[in-house]
Amino acid sequence: MKFDNPEDIVQITPLWKGERFPNGRPKVPEDVLRRIRKITLEEAWGPLWNRGYQFQFEGDFKIIHPDKIMVGRAVTAVMVPKRPDLHETLLQYGHEQEGRKGFFNQWVIDSLEEDDVVVVDMFDKVHLGTYVGGNLSTAISTRTKRGGAVIWGGIRDNQQVVEIDNINVFYRGSDPTAIADVTMVGMNVPTRIGRAVCLPGDVVLGTPAGVIFIPPHIAELAAEQAEKSQVRDIFGFVRLKEGTYSTAQIDSPWNSTLKGDFINWFQNDPAAADYRHLNWEKEIAEARKHDGDGPQSSVRL
Structure with a gap:
């Protein structure tokens, strides 16, 4: 298997006919992102629901900046509990074959572009499931400028993260422990966030009511x-x-x-x-x- 594979990303997003990033991820225009920043969650929800996209919303989050709207293009990741043979195989493959550095969560954050949002299925793990803390949230801020993260799992260093004004983070809980005993089995693949499904390149609209994932061809x-x-x-x-x-x-x-x-x-x-x-x-x-x-x-x- 390959991480962040362009052929796979193009295969699962065939309805998008516009520009793509080099890895195949749909690149919804900046002007559309700007316009979506001004709409409400319910206004975005209607066109999706009426076209059969009925599993795009999840509202059961804690929010670092509850009064701020977050909009960006999804970069997805799927984590599973650690199984030693799978874990070592995939970690080694990423390091040796794809030249990636550090742990799985760092691979994703190192790939971010301006206006991106990290969307991670951490299988609702909080203890030893803190996907970002102060350092990685700062890296998200630097790379995305105004993006953020949606984490179906935990974060740490909340007092540091809340001081980062230009991004937002939606998460399930916080814990002082570092990330451990997890393995990434997919990067820029279909991702489940609670009741919702997110694909790479979806427009992520985060509001005080929760998060909705807008397919790029409908954005x-x-x-x-x-x-x-x-x-x-x-x-x-x-x-x-x-x-x-x-x-x-x-x-x-x-x-x-x-x-x-x-x-x-x-x-x-x-x-x-x-x-x-x-x-x-x-x-x-x-x-x-x-x-x-x-x-x-x-x-x-």
């Missing part, structure tokens, strides 16, 4: 649908405060008058300026098909 769509929901809500809040429409009108499918009001507001109001990259042609075309059917059958923009 831009998720950002777009979330932004459209946000700007519709901004418009709705404005018109409700003005008393222009009732809540029933805002929450129901929009008729032609309301749709036209929204488009005029969207094109001219400063509150919509950050959303003007969005295109509404598809929604308008769909709405026009139903205008003759009455307001309740109109398609909401």
Whole structure:
């Protein structure tokens, strides 16, 4: 077996048609990551759930910075309890055949790029299962700039890690012991985090409610649908405060008058300026098909 094997990574991510890292990992554009930083977990969850991706969220974590959002591209690892023959074989192979240094967790962190997030299945081990401490968290900070880690296991040196402002860490528990009696059996492979599945290159969105793993080929769509929901809500809040429409009108499918009001507001109001990259042609075309059917059958923009 090989660690971080490009052929394997490309094989398990065939729906991604964009740029890839040299190891084959999908490289979702920085602009999409920027847009996802502004959306909520529920807004990202909807497009995934509706497309059959129903095991992408896990919320049972402790969080180093509970008030900070974390977004980045997943670098995954799978750890198992130590079995001596397997352990020595894989450790030796990594050192001698792939030129890797140190222990398994250091191999992963040494591979990180800007905007990466380490995603590790540590089989919920905390005692002797501390994947990072102060030193490795500092290395994650230096390499990723604004990424972090999602660890289904433990960390140590919490008082040091909490002082690192530019990353976040989601973890199951803390313990003063160092990592021991574990073996890495996969790097940039499918990884289970609690109830969720993460693949290399997934966009990791970490929030106070938990973590969602967004498949790279859906990431831009998720950002777009979330932004459209946000700007519709901004418009709705404005018109409700003005008393222009009732809540029933805002929450129901929009008729032609309301749709036209929204488009005029969207094109001219400063509150919509950050959303003007969005295109509404598809929604308008769909709405026009139903205008003759009455307001309740109109398609909401």
